Amino acid sequence: MTEDIAQKIEGFFNQYRSRSYGKGQILILNGDGTDHVYHLVKGRVKVYDVTYRGDEIILNVFKPPAFFPMSLAINNVQNPYVYEAETDITIHQAPSEEVIDFLRANPDVLYDLLSRLYRGVDGLLGRMAHLMGGSARSRVLYELLVECRRLGTRRADGSCVVDLKEADLAARAGLTRETVSREMRKLINQSFVEVTRKGIVVYDMRAIQEKLNAGL
Numbered sequence: 001m002t003e004d005i006a007q008k009i010e011g012f013f014n015q016y017r018s019r020s021y022g023k024g025q026i027l028i029l030n031g032d033g034t035d036h037v038y039h040l041v042k043g044r045v046k047v048y049d050v051t052y053r054g055d056e057i058i059l060n061v062f063k064p065p066a067f068f069p070m071s072l073a074i075n076n077v078q079n080p081y082v083y084e085a086e087t088d089i090t091i092h093q094a095p096s097e098e099v100i101d102f103l104r105a106n107p108d109v110l111y112d113l114l115s116r117l118y119r120g121v122d123g124l125l126g127r128m129a130h131l132m133g134g135s136a137r138s139r140v141l142y143e144l145l146v147e148c149r150r151l152g153t154r155r156a157d158g159s160c161v162v163d164l165k166e167a168d169l170a171a172r173a174g175l176t177r178e179t180v181s182r183e184m185r186k187l188i189n190q191s192f193v194e195v196t197r198k199g200i201v202v203y204d205m206r207a208i209q210e211k212l213n214a215g216l
Contacts, residue, residue: 001065005112009065012102013039013092021085028069028083033076037099039067043089044151047081048171058171060120061086063151070113073099087163123150139173140183141212144193147172148202163199 018041021027027045028034038045040062047060047068059081062068072079073096103110123146134142144162147169152160164172170180184200187193192208194201202208 001112001116005109006065008106008109009039009067012099013067013094016092016094018090018092020088020090023085023087025085026082027085027091028079028081030080030082031078033078034069034072035096036093037067037070037073037096038083039092039094040064041090041092043085043087045083045089046086047083049081055176056171057174058168059124061151066116067099070099070117072096136173136175136179137183137186138212139175140169140180140187141208143169143173144200144202145205145208145212147200148205152202158204160202160205161196161199162202165199166195169200 016039027038030049041064043064045062045066045068046058047062048056048058050056069079069083071077103113126142127146147162147164148160152162154160166180166184167177169184170177173180184193184195188195192203192211194203
């Protein structure tokens with residue numbers, strides 16, 4: 001996203017009152033419709049489904065300056081998922097019709113939105129491929145890479161810190177906590193990752209990618 005587009009988005013949503021929500025608060029429930037679009041200023045929002053066993057499967061995570069749920073705003077359909085604050089968040093809430101008018105009047109912003117959408121679709125297709133044909137290890141490796149690229153904090157030594165626990169990683173990979181813990185222990189023993197109080201440290205993303213490519 002260019003600085004010009006970021007300023008346009010911020011300028012539009014700043015017309016509307018800022019709201020704050022605590023970690024764990026629900027923005028949109030599955031089955032609900034919505035006539036507003038949320039612009040995320042601070043924090044993260046996760047989108048998830050719940051299986052028949054009660055397991056949480058995380059489908060997407062939004063970070064600033066994302067605005068959502070555009071599929072509901074454009075198509076005017078009911079929402080099938082849960083949108084929840086994964087951390088403390090600050091948002092602006094704008095009427096859907098006004099957001100659509102803003103996008104129509106600013107094709108550069110719309111193009112940027114489509115570009116980010118398709119990058120997200122590519123990520124979902126990659127996840128689907130590993131869910132359908134990969135092993136538990138490949139699913140864990142893939143999620144670690146995705147989280148580093150999207151949400152991780154890069155350090156001077158080339159490592160990446162992701163603010164996640166093993167339970168969060170399990171929800172993203174569609175695996176049980178026990179399976180993820182077992183795979184993480186293998187990676188820890190090989191000095192590829194470390195689990196700390198700040199999150200998961202990935203020491204060498206290139207090595208993780210090579211292991212994923214090799215199917216190890």
